[in-house]
Amino acid sequence: MQRASVLVVDDSPMFLQVVRRRLAEEVDAEVVAAANLRAARTAMAEHRFDVALLDLNLPDAPGGEVVDLALAHHIPTIVFAGDCSEQTRSRLWAQHIVDYIVKEGAESLEYAVRLVRRILRNREIAVLVVDDSATVRHMLAEMLAVHCFTVLEATDGSEGLRLLAEHPNVRLVITDYEMPQMNGVRLVQAARRLFPKEELAIIGISGHEQKDLSARFLKSGANDFLHKPFSAEELYCRITQNLDLLEYIRTIRDLSEKDMLTGLANRRFFFEHGAQALAEAQERQEPVYVAMLDLDHFKRVNDQYGHEAGDTVLRHLGAMLQRHFGEQALPARLGGEEFAVLFAGVEDVAARVEAFRAELAATPVVVSGGSVPVTVSVGVCSLPGQSLERHLACADQLLYRAKHRGRNRVEMGTSPQKIDADKE
CATH class of the missing domain: 3.40.50.2300 (Response regulator)
Structure with a gap:
């Protein structure tokens, strides 16, 4: 989606500076400032604005001409005024403005910022x-x-x-x-x-x-x-x-x-909602699979590139899990570099997980200091009639087997696998 654009027009340099700073802090939008009607006219000719925050009385437009100009460009318009008589208010509302705000200190500025954010979200x-x-x-x-x-x-x-x-x-x-x-x-x-x-x-x-x-x-x-x-x-x-x-x-x-770093479901949500989804799928006699994923050599990434780079890798993995499985399955971050996905009533799970693993391995993550190759080891288990906890335990053992056999691979099974207790 194209980034939003906000026009702010006021003849006070200090006010323009404060408004631009607060909008930059609170709203993901390009902010264009103008100090008079002439500059505002030029800005409107060169940009398409999603909302305008305008001073009603400018030195070169004391009668509110800048409001007329913005409305003629079909820009949702918020009007700032030093004071606002009943006659002026009636005229502004008749012009179909978004709102008017009387300049009365910090509170009016904060209301304006919230209103700009509201208008952009309303789209x-x-x-x-x-x-x-x-x-x-x-x-x-x-x-x-x-x-x-x-x-x-x-x-x-x-x-x-x-x-x-x-x-x-x-x-x-x-x-x-x-x-x-x-x-x-x-x-x-x-x-x-x-x-x-x-x-x-x-x-x-x-x-x-x-x-x-x-x-x-x-x-x-x-x-x-x-x-x-x-x-x-x-x-x-x-x-x-x-x-x-x-x-x-x-x-x-x-x-x-939600996990705040990746945006995926967190451990609590996964266990609460996953258990219910699993039970409902089993009642409908639909297939159920649980995958456990673990980033390979993640400690090495943190040690070599720093924890900020590690967070970037985790966000990248979370975004890919959401893109591949978010619509039909339940991906979650269980903690650290450990992730899980519940597939309830989903076909071709093996092919889907393998396609995910291959794409991740082919997509290095660019971080400060270089490009980091990212791979995962995956265990996928299906235990008809068994609980979510049993599925996770089985998938965890299969994950260990994937690590044991060289990493960057998927291991699938339908029963708990006994793995040799060799260290990684």
């Missing part, structure tokens, strides 16, 4: 709007497009459920209450049977005067509720708050389930 997120009114759907779709969401539309709850099943990138549902076939509360209840609150945010909306409606939505599993009519500003705040919360939960879950 990967779909929002489902469920309402039987075409007018309301169109209004919400326009508002959501300003924040760079992909928007899906449904006329009732039944169609909404179908679209949820078809589009896994939906992270937010905005649903009305009164609709034919399936109302909003029933949609929330049905959606929650499929998607927990930490994976899908749901915001209920309604102009109904029923006093307990917001409570009904929330008790049914909605994350939030808005009474019609609501402002674009309030809707954006609620959406951002709910999506940020989903991402915080995802981050915490990753910290507990």
Whole structure:
């Protein structure tokens, strides 16, 4: 994916410097700075920007002309202002800006940085709007497009459920209450049977005067509720708050389930979820294989090139395991240079593992100080009806045999192998 690009326009050199530094720290994007309307016009002619952070009143554009220019280039626009009257706010919202921010110290800068990050992330997120009114759907779709969401539309709850099943990138549902076939509360209840609150945010909306409606939505599993009519500003705040919360939960879950160096599943996740996947495959009478992998001469890499190079090798191995096996199997880092892969219901395991081993051996890793050849020894075991622990013990013995027979090879078996206790 092409790297994002952010335009920052302000006549204060100090402010530009601080904003550029904070964006560089928090956002993976190219940041282009301009100090006036003329420089901003040149930058927009030369670059395609994903979001712009603009000072409303520049010396050569005191009437907000830089905002008009950015919107004419279809750039999602965040406006900075020294102060913002009700008249100015109304005019800006009518222009369909992303948001306005009053310069009030460090907090406003941090909000701007978070908002830029949010807008860039929104490009990967779909929002489902469920309402039987075409007018309301169109209004919400326009508002959501300003924040760079992909928007899906449904006329009732039944169609909404179908679209949820078809589009896994939906992270937010905005649903009305009164609709034919399936109302909003029933949609929330049905959606929650499929998607927990930490994976899908749901915001209920309604102009109904029923006093307990917001409570009904929330008790049914909605994350939030808005009474019609609501402002674009309030809707954006609620959406951002709910999506940020989903991402915080995802981050915490990753910290507990993933190996931070390689991005693979960690030991805890592998044993918890692997045992369940193995049992389900055995119940369906599908083949189960467990592979144990160990980097050959890894200590030598650390000793010769340093631990940073060793980490680079581990990340490379993790990326290759994910690319080869991540979609159909469960690869994990168990610790150190030891990895495992669970294949449940996967065919041609021997050929797949051998292809992985051969590609890894043919792909040296470039590190500071040279190019490191990387190979692995692999043991692959299948024990019908046996536990994950028994599979791992068997695969570990086969791994030892691969080491014993010269390394950089795959050994397969269907029962524990007794290996001569020679040292490596």
